[in-house]
Amino acid sequence: MQYKFVMFMSWLVCHTPYKLVMGAGWVLGQLYYLLIKKQRERAVAQVMPALGLTEPEARRLIRASFVNLARNVLEILYMPKLNEQNFHKYIEIDHLERMTDALAEGNGVVVLTGHIGTWEWLSAAFTMNGLPVTAIAKNQPNMQYTNALNDLRKTINVEIFSRGTSELLAAAKALKKGKILGFLADQDAGPKGAFLPFLGKMASTPMGPAVFACKFNAPVLPAFILRQPNGRHKVVIGEVMRYEDTGDTDKDLFNFTAKMTAIMEKVIRENPTQWLWFQKRWNTSLEQQKTGTHHIVKSQEDA
Numbered sequence: 421m422q423y424k425f426v427m428f429m430s431w432l433v434c435h436t437p438y439k440l441v442m443g444a445g446w447v448l449g450q451l452y453y454l455l456i457k458k459q460r461e462r463a464v465a466q467v468m469p470a471l472g473l474t475e476p477e478a479r480r481l482i483r484a485s486f487v488n489l490a491r492n493v494l495e496i497l498y499m500p501k502l503n504e505q506n507f508h509k510y511i512e513i514d515h516l517e518r519m520t521d522a523l524a525e526g527n528g529v530v531v532l533t534g535h536i537g538t539w540e541w542l543s544a545a546f547t548m549n550g551l552p553v554t555a556i557a558k559n560q561p562n563m564q565y566t567n568a569l570n571d572l573r574k575t576i577n578v579e580i581f582s583r584g585t586s587e588l589l590a591a592a593k594a595l596k597k598g599k600i601l602g603f604l605a606d607q608d609a610g611p612k613g614a615f616l617p618f619l620g621k622m623a624s625t626p627m628g629p630a631v632f633a634c635k636f637n638a639p640v641l642p643a644f645i646l647r648q649p650n651g652r653h654k655v656v657i658g659e660v661m662r663y664e665d666t667g668d669t670d671k672d673l674f675n676f677t678a679k680m681t682a683i684m685e686k687v688i689r690e691n692p693t694q695w696l697w698f699q700k701r702w703n704t705s706l707e708q709q710k711t712g713t714h715h716i717v718k719s720q721e722d723a
Contacts, residue, residue, distance in 0.1 A: 426568035430497040438498070438510075442651060445494045449487030460486070463697035470619035471692060484693040488647060492538045499544065500575040507548040511541060511645070513655040516549065519600070522639045522660055523551065528595030530629050530640045532661075532680050534606030535696040536687060538653060542645040544576040545655045546600060554579040554594040555602035556587050556628070595636045603629045606684055606695075608703040614677045615706050619685055624704040630676040633663040642683045646691055658683065 433441055453460055463482045467473060473481065502510070522529045533542060543553045557573075557580050560566040570580050579594070581587035594601050605626045613624030633640050642658035663676050688695045 422562055422564035423568045426497075426565060427571070430500060430568075430572060433494055433497040434501045441494050441498060442491055445491030446487050448494075449490035450483070452490055453483045453486040459698035462700075466701070467692070467697045469621070471689070481692055482697060485695065485697055488537075488694050489696065491647075492540075495538045496540050496569070496572060499540065499572050502541075502544050502548065502576055504548050507544060509652075511545045511548075511653045511655060513545055513549070513657070515657045518641060518657045518660060519546065519551065519643070522641055523598060523600070525639060526598055527636055527638045528598050529600050530595070530632050530638050531600055531602040532605055532629050532640055532642045532683065533602060533644055534604055534684050534688070535699065536606075536691060537645040537647050537694045539604065539645060540573065540576075541653055542643060542655060543573070543578045543602065545645065545653075547577040552579075552594075552597075552599040553577070553602065554581065554591065554599050555604075556581045556583060556591055558583050558607075591632065592636070595632060595638050601632060601638075603632075605629055605680065606688075606701065607699065608701055610704050611708045613704065614674050615709055616678050616681050618681055618701070619688065621702055622706055623702050624709070625677055625681050627673055627677050629680055630663065630673045633661075633676065634665070634669070634673060637663075640680065642680070642687075644687050644691075647694060 436444075460482060463485070464475065464478045467481060468475065468478045471478075471481075519529065531542075533539060543555065546553050555578060557570075559582055560569065566582070570582075573580055579599075581590045581594075591601050603626065605628065607626065609624040609626040611624070612627075614627050615622050616625045617623070618625065629640055632638060640661040640663075642661070643655060645653050645655050648654050661676075661679065664672060666672055
C-alpha cells in the first residue's frame with residue numbers, strides 16, 4: 421500500500437507544473453516545521469552551537485531548511501520527469517571535466533557528498549550526461565518505501581547497492597568497471613567510524629570513501645548539488661583528491677577522512693539551510709569507539 425501511495429504521489433507531482441511543485445514545497449515545509457516538534461527541536465539544538473547562532477536565528481534557519489527539505493522530497497518524486505533533453509532546465513554543472521578526466525583514468529571515481537541540497541538529483545546530473553553512477557544506500561525503515569525510492573532512482577539510471585547485503589563486493593566491482601561510486605559521508609558511522617571534529621563537536625565519521633580510494637587507487641571527487649536563489653540547482657565538483665600511502669594504513673585512512681570531512685563541513689557552513697540538521701549526526705560517543713579499519717580493507721581483496 422505504501423509503495424503504491426509513493427508511486428501515485430510521484431505520478432501526481434510529475435503531472436504538476438514545476439513552479440507549483442516548488443510552491444507546494446514551501447507550504448509543506450512550513451507545516452513540517454510547525455508539526456514535527458521532535459526533529460525541529462533537535463535541529464535547533466544542534467545548529468546553535470555548530471554555527472554560533474542565537475535561538476531566534478537558529479529557528480529561522482531551521483524553518484528555511486525544512487522548506488528546502490520538503491522541496492527535496494517533491495523533487496525526488498519528480499525524478500521520472502527528468503531526461504537528457506530537459507534536465508538542463510533544472511541543473512547546471514560546474515567543472516564536469518573533472519569528473520570525465522577522473523573516469524578516464526580507468527579506476528572508477530569515488531564521489532564524496534552528503535545530505536545537502538536535493539542529493540538524489542546529483543546522480544541525475546551525471547547519468548543525464550551519460551556517466552555510469554552507482555551508490556550505497558541505507559534502507560528505509562519500511563521496505564515498501566525503500567522499494568519505491570529505488571524504483572524512482574532507476575528512472576534516472578542509478579544502480580543502488582543496499583546496505584546490509586553484499587554491497588561492499590558490489591561496490592568494489594563497480595569501481596573495477598570504471599563507474600562512479602557515490603558516498604553520503606555525513607552520517608553517524610557508529611563505533612567503527614573515525615572520530616573527528618565536525619561542526620564543533622567530535623563525530624563518528626564514515627571511512628568508506630577513504631577505504632575504497634585506498635584499495636582501488638580510485639580518485640576522490642567532492643561533489644555537491646546546491647539550490648540557487650533562482651530556483652535552479654548547481655552541481656559543484658571540487659578538485660580531485662588522492663589517497664596518500666605512507667605505509668601506515670590506519671593513519672593514512674584517518675588523515676584522508678579528516679581532509680574530506682573538512683570539505684564537507686565547509687560546504688555545510690556555506691549552505692546551512694540545505695543540510696539535514698535534525699539527523700543524529702553525533703549519536704555515537706567517543707567512549708563507544710572500536711578499531712576496525714583493516715578488516716574493511718581486507719574484505720575487498722576478493723572482490
